[in-house]
Amino acid sequence: MTPQRRQQLLAFLESLGFGASSGLLPAEPAAARAALATLEEALTHSSTGQPRHHDRLEFLGDAVLRLAAAEFLRAAHPSLSVGDTSALRAQLVSDRWLSDLARAIALEPVLLLGPMAAGDRAGRATVLAECCEALVGAIYTVGGGPLGGLAVVQRWLAPHWQASAAELLADPARHNWKSVLQEWSQGQGKGLPAYRCQERSRVHGDPERFECRVEVAGLSGEGRGRSRREAEQQAARAALASLALRPAPGC
Numbered sequence: 001m002t003p004q005r006r007q008q009l010l011a012f013l014e015s016l017g018f019g020a021s022s023g024l025l026p027a028e029p030a031a032a033r034a035a036l037a038t039l040e041e042a043l044t045h046s047s048t049g050q051p052r053h054h055d056r057l058e059f060l061g062d063a064v065l066r067l068a069a070a071e072f073l074r075a076a077h078p079s080l081s082v083g084d085t086s087a088l089r090a091q092l093v094s095d096r097w098l099s100d101l102a103r104a105i106a107l108e109p110v111l112l113l114g115p116m117a118a119g120d121r122a123g124r125a126t127v128l129a130e131c132c133e134a135l136v137g138a139i140y141t142v143g144g145g146p147l148g149g150l151a152v153v154q155r156w157l158a159p160h161w162q163a164s165a166a167e168l169l170a171d172p173a174r175h176n177w178k179s180v181l182q183e184w185s186q187g188q189g190k191g192l193p194a195y196r197c198q199e200r201s202r203v204h205g206d207p208e209r210f211e212c213r214v215e216v217a218g219l220s221g222e223g224r225g226r227s228r229r230e231a232e233q234q235a236a237r238a239a240l241a242s243l244a245l246r247p248a249p250g251c
Contacts (some may be wrong), residue, residue, distance in 0.1 A: 001033075001036065001037070001040060005040075006036060008110060009036055009039055009040065009043075009110065010036075012106075012110045013025070013039070015105065015106065016105060016156060017156060018139075018156075024139075024142060024143060024152065025142070035142045037052075038057070038138050038141050038142055039135075039138050039142065040052075040112075041053065041054065041056075041057060041134075041138065042054055042057045042058075042061075042131065042134035042135045042137060042138035043107075043110055043111050043112060043131060043134075043135070044111075044112045045111060045112060045113045045114060045117050045127060045130070045131060046114075047113055047114030047115075047116050047117035047118075048112055048113065048114040049114060050112075054130060054131050054134035055134075056137075057134040057135075057137035057138050057141070058130050058131070058133045058134040058137060059137070060137035060140065060141070061133040061134050061135065061136035061137030061138075061140070062093075062133055062137075064136055064137060064140045064149070064150065064153055065093045065133060065136050065153075066089070066093055067150065068136075068150055068153045068154050068157060069089045069092045069093050069157075069161065070085075070089060071150070071154060072092075072154060072157070072158060072161050073085050073088060073089055073092075073165070076158075076161075076162065076165065077165065077169075087176065088165060088168060088169070091164070091168055092161055092164055092165065092168075095125070095126065095129040096125075096129075096230075097164060098128070098129035098132040098133055099125040099126075099128045099129040099132070101132055101157075101160055102128035102129065102131065102132040103128065104160070105132075107128060107131060107132055107135070108124075108128060111127070111128075111131055113127065120203070123203065123206070125207065125226070126226075136153055136157075139152060139153055139156060140152070140153050176233070177233050177234075177236035177237040177239075177240055178193075178232055178233055178236045180236070180240060181193050181214070181216065181219075181236040181239055181240055184240075184243070185216045185217050185219075188217055190216055190217035191216070191217075192216070193214050193215070193216035193236065193239070194214065194215050194216065195212055195213070195214050195232050195235065196212065196213050196214075197210055197211065197212040197213075197228045197231055197232065198210070198211055198212075200224070206226065207224070207225070207226055208224040208225070209224075209225070209226055209227070210224065210225055210226070210227060210228050210230070210231040211223075211224050211231060212224070212225075212228065212231035212232050212234070212235040213235060214232065214235040214236055214238075214239050216239070219239045219242055219243055220239060220242070221235045221236060221237065221238030221239030221240070221241070221242060222234075222235055222238055223235035223236070223237065223238055
């Protein structure tokens with residue numbers, strides 16, 4: 001690792017709240033070098049062709065993220081039902097949330113990407129989500145692994161989760177517009193919404209790869225997304241928005 005890269009990684013850790021006084025990096029030089037190498041691994045995308053890349057730490061980070069989020073919700077929102085807690089956690093560990101976090105912490109400038117990934121702007125959100133999850137795995141590892149690593153991850157992510165959870169809890173739909181539309185249509189005795197989706201692009205990670213239209217009870221809505229599910233959610237959201245604009249009966 002070059003001195004310039006070392007300084008870049010140290011500055012990045014400082015921006016995350018893991019400066020010299022945090023105790024994240026060991027004082028012993030060899031151990032500190034090993035810790036930075038773990039961080040470097042998380043920030044090296046597999047597209048580089050390097051033997052050590054983000055994949056293994058992404059796998060670890062996925063498990064750590066889910067447990068840390070469950071612990072956060074248990075402590076911060078103990079009155080939520082199991083179903084609501086599960087739905088909220090799904091939002092707090094989603095690829096969309098991870099890519100948003102990656103942008104918030106300025107992850108992209110410290111990533112090492114291969115030419116294909118670097119030139120694929122449509123798939124950038126996916127790359128950011130993958131490497132952000134790997135970063136979670138790296139911080140867990142450097143923070144002590146099973147001997148304290150989870151607490152380090154929780155302290156880092158808690159402020160981000162607090163803001164996201166407050167936003168989601170303030171939204172009655174919790175960003176699950178499909179369920180809300182279905183509940184409304186069934187409550188009106190109108191049956192289930194019908195979704196028609198088509199693939200517009202073959203590019204993995206394209207934010208408009210899928211296009212969807214939903215129709216139910218005279219309502220319709222269109223949406224686009226990286227996946228069929230995301231496109232369906234956006235279509236349902238548009239349909240609900242059109243319902244809100246309808247005049248009340250008798251007006």
